Amino acid sequence: MEFEWLQVVWFVLWGVLWGVYFLLDGFDFGVSMLLPVLGAASERERTAMYKATGPFWDGNEVWLITAGGVTFAAFPLAYAVLFSSLYTALLILLFCLILRGVTFELRFQWDNPWYRLTCDGLGVLASFVAPLLLGVAFSNLFRGLPLQFDPARDFFMYQGNILNLLHPYCLLGGVLFVVMFVYHGALYLAWRVDGDLRKKSFYMAKLVYPLFLLLFLLYVALTFFWTDHFIEPYLASPFLFAIPVLCAVLFLSSGYNTYVKNSAGRAALASCGGILTFTLCGVMGMFPNLIPSRLDFANSSLNLANASSSNLTLGIMLAVAVVFVPTVIGYQIWAHRKLSWTVKADY
Amino acid sequence: MDPIILSRLQFALATIVHFLYVPLTIGLSFYIAIMETRYVRTGDEMYKTQAKFWGKIFLINFVLGVVTGIALEFQFGTNWAIYSKYVGDIFGSLLAIEATMAFFLESTFIAVWAFGWDRVSKKTHLAAIWLVAFAGTISALWILLANGFMQHPVGYEIKDGVARLSSFWAVLTNPYGWLMYFHTVCGAFILTSFLVMGVSAWHLYFNQSKEFFLASFKLASTLAVIFTLASFVFGHQLGQATNRYQPAKMAAMEAVWDTEPDTPMYLLTLPKFTNEPGNLIQALPVPGALSFLATNSFHSTIKGLNDFPADERPLVWPVFLSFRLMITLGTAFIVIAIISAIISKMVASLGWGLWVYILLIPLPYLTLQLGWLVTELGRQPWIVYGMLRTADAGSPPVDWYQVLITLLAMAAIYGLISVSGFVLMIKAAIKGPDKLDEHYA
Numbered sequence: 001m002e003f004e005w006l007q008v009v010w011f012v013l014w015g016v017l018w019g020v021y022f023l024l025d026g027f028d029f030g031v032s033m034l035l036p037v038l039g040a041a042s043e044r045e046r047t048a049m050y051k052a053t054g055p056f057w058d059g060n061e062v063w064l065i066t067a068g069g070v071t072f073a074a075f076p077l078a079y080a081v082l083f084s085s086l087y088t089a090l091l092i093l094l095f096c097l098i099l100r101g102v103t104f105e106l107r108f109q110w111d112n113p114w115y116r117l118t119c120d121g122l123g124v125l126a127s128f129v130a131p132l133l134l135g136v137a138f139s140n141l142f143r144g145l146p147l148q149f150d151p152a153r154d155f156f157m158y159q160g161n162i163l164n165l166l167h168p169y170c171l172l173g174g175v176l177f178v179v180m181f182v183y184h185g186a187l188y189l190a191w192r193v194d195g196d197l198r199k200k201s202f203y204m205a206k207l208v209y210p211l212f213l214l215l216f217l218l219y220v221a222l223t224f225f226w227t228d229h230f231i232e233p234y235l236a237s238p239f240l241f242a243i244p245v246l247c248a249v250l251f252l253s254s255g256y257n258t259y260v261k262n263s264a265g266r267a268a269l270a271s272c273g274g275i276l277t278f279t280l281c282g283v284m285g286m287f288p289n290l291i292p293s294r295l296d297f298a299n300s301s302l303n304l305a306n307a308s309s310s311n312l313t314l315g316i317m318l319a320v321a322v323v324f325v326p327t328v329i330g331y332q333i334w335a336h337r338k339l340s341w342t343v344k345a346d347y
Numbered sequence: 348m349d350p351i352i353l354s355r356l357q358f359a360l361a362t363i364v365h366f367l368y369v370p371l372t373i374g375l376s377f378y379i380a381i382m383e384t385r386y387v388r389t390g391d392e393m394y395k396t397q398a399k400f401w402g403k404i405f406l407i408n409f410v411l412g413v414v415t416g417i418a419l420e421f422q423f424g425t426n427w428a429i430y431s432k433y434v435g436d437i438f439g440s441l442l443a444i445e446a447t448m449a450f451f452l453e454s455t456f457i458a459v460w461a462f463g464w465d466r467v468s469k470k471t472h473l474a475a476i477w478l479v480a481f482a483g484t485i486s487a488l489w490i491l492l493a494n495g496f497m498q499h500p501v502g503y504e505i506k507d508g509v510a511r512l513s514s515f516w517a518v519l520t521n522p523y524g525w526l527m528y529f530h531t532v533c534g535a536f537i538l539t540s541f542l543v544m545g546v547s548a549w550h551l552y553f554n555q556s557k558e559f560f561l562a563s564f565k566l567a568s569t570l571a572v573i574f575t576l577a578s579f580v581f582g583h584q585l586g587q588a589t590n591r592y593q594p595a596k597m598a599a600m601e602a603v604w605d606t607e608p609d610t611p612m613y614l615l616t617l618p619k620f621t622n623e624p625g626n627l628i629q630a631l632p633v634p635g636a637l638s639f640l641a642t643n644s645f646h647s648t649i650k651g652l653n654d655f656p657a658d659e660r661p662l663v664w665p666v667f668l669s670f671r672l673m674i675t676l677g678t679a680f681i682v683i684a685i686i687s688a689i690i691s692k693m694v695a696s697l698g699w700g701l702w703v704y705i706l707l708i709p710l711p712y713l714t715l716q717l718g719w720l721v722t723e724l725g726r727q728p729w730i731v732y733g734m735l736r737t738a739d740a741g742s743p744p745v746d747w748y749q750v751l752i753t754l755l756a757m758a759a760i761y762g763l764i765s766v767s768g769f770v771l772m773i774k775a776a777i778k779g780p781d782k783l784d785e786h787y788a
Binding site: 054055056058059061062064065066068069070071072073074076077079080081082083084085087088090091094095097098099101102104105106109110150153154155157158309310312313316317320321324325328331332335338339341 | 406407410411413414415416417418420421423424425426428429431432434435436437438439440441442443444445446447448450451452454455456457458459461462463466467506508509511512513515742743744745749752753756757760764767768771774775
């Protein structure tokens with residue numbers, strides 16, 4: 001297969017963008033999912049949990065918009081096929097993201113317990129379903145979608161319905177995302193708040209970590225059983241094995257910091273790296289495909305050669321990315337430092 | 348059922364609801380930035396309260412704009428897969444650049460602003476709201492250049508059956524996109540200033556925080572004069588560009604069927620609802636007026652709809668009626684803005700007259716939506732003018748019932764969040780600056 005270096009650069013950046021999105025929004029997904037567990041007792045603790053993620057959820061979600069936008073811009077055909085194939089699932093994901101954002105902000109605009117309970121309920125449900133769907137969707141990519149190129153329509157047609165997405169491997173991927181973000185969010189919360197809430201959330205992280213590790217290992221093992229081509233890029237370029245090794249080291253170091261060092265901040269940072277490398281492991285396992293077809297891998301997969309934008313577009317976007325992505329990272333880190341005060345959960 | 352019709356309805360719902368929030372985000376951020384600048388310069392706490400009071404309404408409005416915007420970006424892929432495949436090389440990159448340049452800036456610094464009153468210095472805080480305001484207009488520019496490509500495609504070549512970027516410069520300097528940008532941003536400021544005048548009038552009527560709302564009203568009425576006039580100028584330019592680049596839309600906007608030199612403008616017109624040639628009512632012609640408005644010459648010829656094949660004509664009546672109503676309201680806004688600026692010092696003594704301003708609040712919302720109806724319905728039957736038909740641009744793997752279900756779900760969710768959002772905004776507006784509570788501390 002022929003492809004150009006710009007396409008390879010964008011393939012890797014595509015993976016990085018999704019990874020950064022997961023590691024950032026993973027914080028607020030996790031904190032929201034923990035709301036009914038850790039915030040059940042008092043409105044004060046619930047408020048503290050919202051305050052911990054309040055300044056950041058929107059900025060985190062922009063990484064998703066950028067990842068989506070980059071899919072559209074760099075690989076238009078992959079964007080078109082992926083989003084139309086996963087139509088219903090994707091719209092449910094969008095509705096979840098809408099409900100989360102709205103309830104996060106509007107909850108505080110009216111001091112009525114029933115209203116706030118409704119907002120909390122919708123927000124928690126949405127924050128659970130969204131990562132579940134993302135995990136299921138990405139596992140389906142690793143496994144390959146049932147795509148068949150239809151010459152009459154000149155389009156890659158999805159053969160099946162939404163139920164075909166619910167293979168046990170993909171469901172496991174969904175659960176893994178949920179548990180991973182619960183762990184990740186619990187660490188974040190433990191880092192950001194103080195008092196009883198800090199103790200409770202750190203305890204939660206310690207409780208969830210073994211489950212996460214177990215699911216993670218199971219998922220990796222099943223990836224070799226239930227995907228057909230996933231290992232091929234790694235065997236072709238063995239240096240790629242550095243990514244899964246790094247991923248394992250980071251997640252283990254996160255556990256080490258949780259259990260031995262008792263440092264939630266460091267553990268959260270390590271799990272950020274873990275999630276990023278984990279995403280990259282998955283994306284690189286598909287290389288050079290963006291959406292492998294499991295029906296007709298050779299002719300119906302979407303890859304760098306048949307789905308990329310023109311070199312002119314890729315070049316212009318690279319120039320924009322080189323200037324703006326480091327700038328964005330710079331001011332987001334600055335904002336995180338300014339706005340990451342220790343939230344007082346008990347006055 | 349036709350999935351294309353359902354997808355069009357779904358996209359219309361998503362954009363119309365999204366655009367309920369966009370203009371206020373663009374306009375009010377500048378308004379707040381101006382007030383906060385006065386605070387930092389003079390140290391007068393009243394201006395800080397101005398920023399906080401209007402900021403509260405801004406934040407509710409902003410979150411609704413953000414979440415409805417997320418859905419839009421993904422709708423191209425879900426419902427318009429062939430369109431995405433066909434123009435993604437150009438259109439997709441503009442969306443990606445919009446996110447990278449504007450959305451990050453907007454979302455990061457609005458958080459600094461909302462949560463940073465006591466956490467960053469006064470000047471940094473002021474810079475944050477200016478960055479938000481700046482990001483809003485940057486975002487508008489990129490998305491309108493993207494839409495401009497759909498109205499007047501430039502800088503592309505057809506290669507392997509899809510449009511490929513050939514000149515980024517041509518896409519960046521698309522005159523249609525820039526005119527839409529200026530016209531839309533003016534509209535955003537008009538909506539904002541009328542909203543501020545309306546809310547101020549409410550409090551002045553009930554004699555609450557008089558000095559505060561007189562200051563609000565004064566700034567808003569000044570902005571209203573500037574931007575109603577500017578909107579008129581850019582709108583006129585946009586109309587002429589439409590005549591140049593999208594003649595079928597122009598003909599539909601004025602319901603012109605016959606091609607004739609010295610084209611008159613009929614003050615009283617009613618098109619047929621069946622889209623058949625000829626109008627139901629056509630009276631009171633002003634000779635050569637349409638030619639003059641569209642081309643600066645009384646003697647030019649405007650191409651009538653009869654000279655377009657029937658399958659290249661937009662649906663005339665909604666385009667025509669939306670356009671006429673937009674023009675009428677827009678013109679009225681100029682008059683109201685000028686009067687308001689003149690009487691802004693003594694506006695408190697208007698008594699019952701203040702209710703005019705309160706009742707006016709929804710009209711700019713309507714006017715801006717009408718403008719978009721003209722733009723988007725007038726482009727039909729094309730999704731990219733002259734290049735790709737809407738009917739051919741849908742998603743092959745998506746069935747009509749899938750779209751129907753998501754359309755109904757979207758209507759329910761958007762209805763719920765919009766009603767909540769507007770109720771809470773009205774609540775915050777009525778509560779007034781005296782009882783500000785600090786949720787973001």
